[in-house]
Amino acid sequence: MKAVLSGKEMKEFDARSIKGYGIPSLVLMERAAMAVAEKAEEILEKERAGTVWSVCGFGNNGADGVAAARMLFLKGYDVKIVFPQRDGKGSEELEAQLNVVKRLGIPVMTAEDLSDLVEKKIPAQPFRKAGERKRSCRGVILDAIFGIGLSRNVEGAYRKLIRWINGQEDMKVIAVDIPSGISSDNGSVMGDAVRADVTVTFGEKKLGQVLFPGRDLCGHLFVKDVGFVPESSAEREKHVQMLDREDLLRIPARMADSNKGTYGKVLVMAGAKNMAGASLLSARAAYRMGAGLVKVFTPEENRLIVQEKLPEAILSTYDTKEAEKDPENFARKIARETEWADVIVLGPGIGMEDYARCMVENVLKDAYVPIILDADALNLAAEYRELTGYFTENIIVTPHMKEMSRLTGIQIEEMKENPVRTAREFADQYGVVCVLKDAATVIAGRDGKTFVNGSGTPAMAKGGSGDVLTGVIAGLVALGLEESDAAALGVYVHGLAGEAAEQHFGVHGVLAGEIADCLPEVYRDGI
Numbered sequence: 386m387k388a389v390l391s392g393k394e395m396k397e398f399d400a401r402s403i404k405g406y407g408i409p410s411l412v413l414m415e416r417a418a419m420a421v422a423e424k425a426e427e428i429l430e431k432e433r434a435g436t437v438w439s440v441c442g443f444g445n446n447g448a449d450g451v452a453a454a455r456m457l458f459l460k461g462y463d464v465k466i467v468f469p470q471r472d473g474k475g476s477e478e479l480e481a482q483l484n485v486v487k488r489l490g491i492p493v494m495t496a497e498d499l500s501d502l503v504e505k506k507i508p509a510q511p512f513r514k515a516g517e518r519k520r521s522c523r524g525v526i527l528d529a530i531f532g533i534g535l536s537r538n539v540e541g542a543y544r545k546l547i548r549w550i551n552g553q554e555d556m557k558v559i560a561v562d563i564p565s566g567i568s569s570d571n572g573s574v575m576g577d578a579v580r581a582d583v584t585v586t587f588g589e590k591k592l593g594q595v596l597f598p599g600r601d602l603c604g605h606l607f608v609k610d611v612g613f614v615p616e617s618s619a620e621r622e623k624h625v626q627m628l629d630r631e632d633l634l635r636i637p638a639r640m641a642d643s644n645k646g647t648y649g650k651v652l653v654m655a656g657a658k659n660m661a662g663a664s665l666l667s668a669r670a671a672y673r674m675g676a677g678l679v680k681v682f683t684p685e686e687n688r689l690i691v692q693e694k695l696p697e698a699i700l701s702t703y704d705t706k707e708a709e710k711d712p713e714n715f716a717r718k719i720a721r722e723t724e725w726a727d728v729i730v731l732g733p734g735i736g737m738e739d740y741a742r743c744m745v746e747n748v749l750k751d752a753y754v755p756i757i758l759d760a761d762a763l764n765l766a767a768e769y770r771e772l773t774g775y776f777t778e779n780i781i782v783t784p785h786m787k788e789m790s791r792l793t794g795i796q797i798e799e800m801k802e803n804p805v806r807t808a809r810e811f812a813d814q815y816g817v818v819c820v821l822k823d824a825a826t827v828i829a830g831r832d833g834k835t836f837v838n839g840s841g842t843p844a845m846a847k848g849g850s851g852d853v854l855t856g857v858i859a860g861l862v863a864l865g866l867e868e869s870d871a872a873a874l875g876v877y878v879h880g881l882a883g884e885a886a887e888q889h890f891g892v893h894g895v896l897a898g899e900i901a902d903c904l905p906e907v908y909r910d911g912i
């Protein structure tokens with residue numbers, strides 16, 4: 386698990402080393418610049434190229450850029466430094482770096498000196514992967530205009546320079562700390578932003594590098610230790626966390642002396658009449674994740690297909706007409722089923738009929754085991770607000786952006802501006818675990834624990850992928866993990882399984898069921 390810091394937290398973190406412990410700012414900067422110069426040299430050697438443009442702003446990000454330019458100049462590369470304009474007042478560190486550069490005679494110019502400074506916006510290139518350039522590589526651009534100190538939208542000469550960088554098809558772009566124009570707090574583009582091939586960041590990851598679109602614009606991200614004094618583990622835990630492969634070791638082992646009862650009972654309440662797909666995907670994923678017993682509770686019409694496609698599942702069916710005619714009897718049936726379960730998946734594909742609403746209400750009212758509330762159960766809660774009155778600490782909600790928008794009334798664009806805050810506020814308001822699904826899913830758990838997921842691939846942007854996630858989380862609860870941990874680890878494992886499925890079927894070809902079937906590849910390697 387690694388901490389991910391906001392811009393403000395990062396500022397406090399580096400101030401702690403500089404002011405708190407007396408490590409000189411220029412010492413940290415020298416190491417930061419060296420990490421950038423090393424990465425640049427690696428690329429220049431590989432590409433057999435010799436040109437370096439260091440495009441710098443007037444803060445310490447710019448000072449890093451000037452220092453790295455000096456190091457590359459001393460190695461014999463053809464280096465030029467570019468500033469947006471002549472009259473900018475620089476930070477103390479920048480002035481110090483510029484004094485050295487002047488004595489060495491490294492050319493320093495301004496944006497106006499560039500003959501091909503463009504006005505028009507460079508179109509996005511959705512099919513170009515980071516690191517791919519159209520023509521052969523002539524050299525490297527160091528993007529050191531803004532780092533974590535970006536405080537407002539970019540305009541004027543700054544914006545022109547950003548567009549100029551994006552227009553250099555034959556140069557590789559290394560972003561110093563974070564691509565200029567990206568908010569380090571939430572990854573949003575503030576007016577315009579650099580698309581980097583590589584980003585070299587210092588000390589800790591920033592939220593702007595793990596949330597989209599910043600995550601995409603970083604290209605390959607490298608985190609370099611530059612000598613900051615680390616925080617205690619209690620302090621680190623207060624930050625947003627990101628899981629890594631080591632966390633797979635937290636999946637409980639299977640013991641020699643065990644049986645199916647040892648690994649928990651998952652009840653999947655999913656699927657509508659003649660629509661069994663969601664229940665099958667969820668149940669299959671729960672079994673693949675390691676649950677001992679999985680029962681599917683679904684309309685009678687789905688009996689044959691469930692038996693045929695997943696004979697390992699226990700099946701319990703209900704008559705939807707009867708359920709509507711005699712809700713009390715239906716409630717008793719539901720109570721018997723929920724009593725059996727150690728964990729419940731509630732909602733995938735159940736529809737919005739009255740009996741579905743009755744089912745959601747009864748489960749929320751009477752079941753005390755962890756409940757993963759997804760899809761139509763969430764839509765029902767949005768439509769019949771009184772259902773949210775039953776939200777308590779045993780509930781994990783797994784909305785995607787549209788479902789979250791229905792639940793909260795907040796516009797999707799607004800939530801995307803700060804998904805961490807959106808998930809956190811929802812979890813705190815209702816006392817639930819909130820999994821806000823998106824390309825970078827945010828998990829807001831108990832005790833203020835918040836995670837951003839780093840695994841996954843666009844190959845998973847397909848129908849049924851969310852159903853699989855419910856089964857993965859349920860499987861982890863069945864194995865014995867606490868709800869917040871099961872949710873965070875479940876999202877991570879689900880993403881890794883998606884990556885494994887992409888290896889087999891390509892980025893366009895993955896089916897949701899194949900994500901479930903690739904789960905064993907993930908934890909087999911991890912444990």
Ligand SMILES: NC(=O)C1=CN([C@@H]2O[C@H](COP(=O)(O)OP(=O)(O)OC[C@H]3O[C@@H](n4cnc5c(N)ncnc54)[C@H](OP(=O)(O)O)[C@@H]3O)[C@@H](O)[C@H]2O)[C@@H](O)CC1
Nearest residue numbers: 410413414417444445446531532533534535536537538562
């Ligand atoms: N020793 C250390 O601390 C270490 C720091 N390190 C490095 O320092 C970086 C942080 O440096 P930083 O705090 O100086 O901020 P930075 O990103 O350079 O920008 C601030 C400047 O931009 C300006 N500005 C902001 N927005 C603007 C806009 N839209 N349009 C125009 N101007 C705008 C702002 O002006 P102002 O807002 O004051 O008007 C100010 O002049 C960090 O990312 C890392 O690279 C590493 O070397 C490790 C050691």
Ligand SMILES: [K+]
Nearest residue numbers: 528531563565
């Ligand atoms: K930068």
